[in-house]
Amino acid sequence: MRLHRLEITAFGPFGDTQWVDFDELSAAGLFLLHGPTGAGKTSVLDAVCYALYGAVPGARQSGQGQSLRSDHAAPQVRTEVRLRLSVAGRRLEITRQPPWERPKKNGRPGTTVDKAQSFLREYDVATGTWKDLSRSHQEIGEEITQLLGMSREQFCQVVLLPQGDFARFLRADAEARGKLLGRLFDTQRFAEAEKRLAERRRATEAQVREGDAELLADAHRMQQAAGDGPPPLPELAPGDPGLAESVLTWAAVARSTARERLTVAHCARTAAGSARTTAERRLDEVRERARLQRRFTEARERAALLQERAGAHREAQARMERARKAETVAPALEL
Template sequence: MRLHRLDITAFGPFGGSQSVDFDDLSAAGLFLLHGPTGAGKTSVLDAVCYALYGSVPGARQSGQGSALRSDHADVRTRTEVRLELTVAGRRLEVTRQPPWERPKLRGKGTTVDKAQTWLREYDAGAGTWKDLSRSHQEIGEEITQLLGMSREQFCQVVLLPQGDFARFLRADAEARGKLLGRLFDTRRFAEVEKRLAERRRATETQVREGDAALLADAHRMQQAAGDAMELPELAPGEPGLAEAVLTAAAVARCTARELLDIADRRLTAAESAQAAAERDLAGVRELDRLQRRFAEARERAARLAERADAHRAAQERMERGRKAEAVAPALELRDAADAEHRRAADAEARARARLPQELADAGAAGLAAAARRAAQELGGLESARRAEQRLVELTEERAELDRRERADEDSLHEAEAWLAGWETARE
């Protein structure tokens, strides 16, 4: 934030209008406000605070309108503060007028004008000021958002109250600490410190609980490891407990690995001996199997020798059977042909029974001639049937034509009757 100009009218000890050009004052860097008591040094800072937040710091914020107005001002001059500043890259102008009790324009007595506030922003492109708002609430929120501080924070950080600063210079270390805590509202840091202490205590409790659980696991590991693991004589929460337990566990793990390697070697040797014994056993079992097969083969050979004659007789029967099997299909075909011949003869007998007597004893030639004559007769009958159907169709067509002829004759009679009376109707 950078201040450019402050205009004060009827504010504090200033009965008239006063202007402060901060750009001219700050051209050389720092500047000092000095003067006798009551000259208005604090009022200048109060005017800056009032222009920004609509109130002044410290105890002077009570009373507002009547407390801010100068006792030396003319009754017709209204109290006003105008501040021009740049904040967040924007050049703004804030004008505030507190409530004013003035004489009535007509008649006697006084009336109260409400407080007024204006906020304008300078448009560098156009070179003019543009109005932004005349609402106290909107202007207050805009200023607070741009500065990033409330009035209390602004008064504590930027405008240290004069009386509090004097007490701060004269106080001892403890009093200064309390005063700084009240001025800069360090209660949140105390809350943070308290919160950190609580977290420290909770963490210590968690560490002790974790150490207790670690010791319990270590005792179980010691029971499993036996003399290979020695636990440290430390209580839960003591420094170095976890490292000591991990060291003892690492030693026990190394010892267990060595024992495991020895057991693996012994297991490998035992497995090798077992494999050799299994190979010997497999050889003995194979020899026994072969010996049993040899004995069984000798017994089968003896039995076969006893049944050799029966076997030769069976072979002879099988040979005759194979020879008979070669002519079996021809015999089956002959039987099938005989059966088919018998069925054809039966069918011929039944067909001749249905024929007329003169054809029943005729041979094949007579039957063929009779068949040809029957076919010719059937052809003639078919032609007669088609001619009969055509006759029916022609009869129906003639009846339809007769009907149409009668209809045409009726229409002709009607037309002739109409034509006969047409001359009269036309006349």
């Protein structure tokens, strides 16, 4: 939204017609609205809000109409606010006239009250003229609210924030401020992104819990296989923070313990192998000695047997010798 020109007649402290050219003021960039107390700074903001929504902000909403009229205005001058602005690519002019208690015409005594009136026009670039759109308070209010994307309360809280209402906005609960800021800054896409991220977070948490369960199952199998060597597992459930780190730390300790036990077992196996080799060598030596001892015993037994049979052998040899001698003389005896 961009304001172009504001005309105020018999409104607030302004008894006659005053105007503010916002295009000229903003030509150099930012501009400051300042002045002494009672100069009409707040009334200018009230006039902008009244032109847009037909009401002023804050506590000044009560008693509108007569209370908006300037005490310095002539009786025959009607209170009026006209605002030209551009919004959503359209150039509009809004005119608001609150209820007006005026003198009766034709010099009759007393006063009468004219109803409040509103006018909405749009500038037609093609023809270069202003085209009437509506004279209905409700239609104009709905059109402006839709174009700005804010209700009067939201506009006063976010854009104007007059007379300490900024503190009220800050003290509003999170839900109210969230709805307001969501409409102002079109945070629906961020809400959708937050929703998708929340869904991804839940899916990731489910995957983490599933992975933690598998990790714990593997750790329990490792513990059963390791026996009484490693320390007990950490008492954590799947999804608990730090479970993976704790289990991995436990696994590192269990692996170190298993390696130490494996080293001890290898050393014991090497020692057992050496002892077995020595025992086998000694066994071979003992077996060889036993074999030699058996042969020696057998030889001694054969020697003893031969010694026992030596006399009979000599007698047999003597008989054989006598037999050979007798055989030589046997033919002579036959003659």
